[in-house]
């Protein structure tokens with residue numbers, strides 16, 4: 256089943272690419288057997304059929320789960336052996352098959368692993384070339400392989416960087432630089448896993464700026480944006496580095512506290528409340544005294560991440576109802 260978290264979707268995508276490549280090479284191998292049967296090169300045709308069948312079986316085996324690295328290494332080894340034996344039988348004519356081998360490495364692996372695998376493939380095939388081809392052809396083949404190696408490495412590192420950038424853009428709130436709601440599912444699911452497996456406590460604080468509409472209405476949206484940015488900075492300054500802060504709505508923020516039980520989470524929430532209320536926020540043309548209302552919930556039992564947030568949400572609503580600028584746990588008012 257396709258996953259819906261950002262990291263899950265990235266992983267799914269990265270798992271699909273090698274599998275599709277293995278299917279494509281498997282089908283190509285089966286098709287390449289046809290001319291062999293046609294022209295009477297039976298042994299060669301059978302090798303192509305076997306390689307094609309092995310690849311298609313592997314793709315089927317790993318249809319729903321990522322293909323392990325060891326399996327992908329074995330595929331490159333199998334294809335390298337095939338290419339080297341073709342070089343041995345057909346000499347210079349088989350050089351054409353060396354280049355797809357290198358290209359495939361970049362689809363089966365990513366980043367530095369892809370570059371390392373392609374380098375080893377280049378080295379091994381070049382040595383084979385020097386052993387079985389005329390020297391002049393072996394040199395040319397090696398030079399072409401090295402050029403592909405360099406271009407492929409630039410290509411794969413560029414794609415890797417673009418992927419990181421895309422991930423950062425998707426999970427970052429552009430106004431405040433905090434994580435956005437796309438990342439909530441991933442982070443809370445991890446905390447739930449740690450709680451169920453290792454009994455590590457975790458808590459949530461949901462907070463909302465009080466009467467923020469008035470701030471916008473009085474000073475304009477750009478001024479409101481400045482306030483949101485400053486609030487984000489204050490939140491980060493108040494929290495520990497391994498706590499997570501998300502902007503989950505216009506003026507609503509979610510704080511996830513790993514390794515934090517209820518009592519400590521309430522203390523953190525109170526610290527946040529004071530950090531916001533203790534001194535005014537300074538915009539370009541005006542100064543505003545903001546306050547926040549906060550709901551706190553500790554992860555319990557078999558709660559899903561959305562049920563966990565709902566508990567904090569109800570507490571936040573209660574804090575608003577009871578007059579704002581306060582911390583509420585469950586349904587009991589702390590302050």
Ligand SMILES: Nc1nc2c(ncn2[C@@H]2O[C@H](COP(=O)(O)OP(=O)(O)OP(=O)(O)O)[C@@H](O)[C@H]2O)c(=O)[nH]1
Nearest residue numbers: 463464465466467468469471476477479480505506
């Ligand atoms: N400047 C700015 N304002 C935003 C942004 N997103 C939401 N808002 C504003 O936040 C305000 C939220 O108003 P309400 O939901 O009525 O809440 P409130 O005025 O804070 O009142 P309470 O939450 O009940 O205390 C609205 O004026 C929105 O326009 C944003 O990105 N920038």
